Amino acid sequence: MLKISIEQYNSNYKDSINQLLFVCYVDDNDSKMYFERGRQSPLNICTYIAKNNEEVIAAITAWKTTFHPYCTYFSILLHPLYRKAGIEKLLLKYVEAFNSNAIPLQTSIWETFYSLKDFYDKNSFSEIRRTYIASLNISSLVNVETQFIQKNCFPKTSIKSLRDILNNVDLKENLVPFVKKIYEITHEANPPGIHDLTKWEKLIFDEDTLLDGSYIAITDENKILGFALLHTGENPNVLEFGWRGAAESIDINLVILLTIYQTRYARKNGYKIIKGEIDTTDIYSLEMLKFFPFSPSPSLITYQKLK
Template identity: 30%
Template sequence: MKSNEIEISRYDRENEESLQEAACWEDVHVDVLKMIKEGSRISSYTGKVAGELMGIATSWKNYFHPYCHYIAMKLSHDCDPSVANALLGQLESVLSSDIPMQTSIWESNLRLKLIYEQNGFYEMRKTFMPTLPLRNHRIGCNTTVPNGYILLTLQEVSEDICLKEKLIKLVKHTYEETHLANPVASLSLSRWEGLVFQNDLIKEGSYVLIKEGEPMVYSFLHHGEERIDTCELGWCGAVNHEHMEHLRLIVSLQLLFSKEYGFTFLQAEADTTDPFAMHILASFPFEHGAALLTFQKQCLDHGKQTSFDVK
């Protein structure tokens, strides 16, 4: 395939109907067709060869993580890599060079993984999303709260204004420290409170370990997004790594709670950049499933770039 056969075009609403054929293309984790229509979209392009749609790519803003350009690309099954290279080059040519591009794909998508790596992207983290069947799982950990500590539910913490504020500050600090490669926005404590106390949060199954009036360890539990018999571990953390071992105690209590309330499965999400979540993953017999790979690339100086003519 010659490069001059590739036609890169800006997406507009008139192209919407022609994009429907892309719905059956390979799964890339992000709903690219939906993101193209979002108000947070920066730019989107289609790649065609001899008038036939071969690929689409889009970029958008994430207001919680504003210090990178989020991008995604979806390719037809017979798309030549040169079309993908052209789409990525076009995105890079229009995005500001002061912050990196970032994308996530399924680990099993070897074709996209190779394309991103050949275009200068590097893997910044892996995200595991395992499941733990609860029906036959036996709690093998001592669930006795250690001397000097008090165990509270998030419901109880929420009723103490001072303690709730301390917990929110700890959650904020932990999240920021585990997302240094893609920093979080500067948000008020009231915004962080909303992030902690989400609508799907199970307050009675979310626990905080307190010592001398200070929150030391926490782990949150949520209703599952897709199945009513599934609950999900949410944010977790500790005031320092010395207290990390107490996460095993708290999650064991969450397993007991989940079984008692009739849940069949417990899902988790653990980034390799998050030592607390990875500790939980290593402490329980989760059944490992699909994993996500997240890649970043620093945009080049626009003066040094070349791109295809865009129609």
């Protein structure tokens, strides 16, 4: 017979949490890191564990972020033997009781984690987006790139790298709010907080941004039409696609052109793979996903509970 008790986490339960992480996720390091990043965050709100007698069988951690401050992120661990005991709902109630401003709640899980998917679908959560973390092998794209450029004409348009505009104060001042606006459009369900343009400029020109592999498209009058960022990643042999976008009145194929500049840059510099983290709420990255032959990938589902 189950004897469930809920307690706040303390360091005495560290080993139990590590064991539970392994039981729940085995070699799924992304899900493990998601939970641990929240638990260890300086903006952590609370962490609870659920015990059956003295065995730790579940846990929940909740946290805030400074960049997206309007929702509460959370992650649940649940031992597979206890998935029909209603413990997920009980843990969520503790988070909501601990912080009356917790709503909206938000979490992300792999679509293959079907037990939690089923729970969220049946308990007032809404799917707000899916994210494909897919890889693009750029080795065999030369002919496709050439044919695209031949068939798509962008008159009176110049392509510049971020390094080209480092000392152009006017272009940089126009680029930063342009990128900010695109990001806000593609993140309406969980908008960023109010951050000054200096913060946005630091994000765009971050130390992991490849200035020679990130591009903007401009008119003869230096009006910005589109942009695409490229970054180094955790794997030194793999690059990562960053934010991208285009002005509303512009052919969205311009995003493909800028991405082709990036694949050519990567290939010229000896890279074979570029990873993409592509949200279904981002029409610009989706256009890239539609055009290029990315590897098959399961998606991350992001859920929100608004009330």
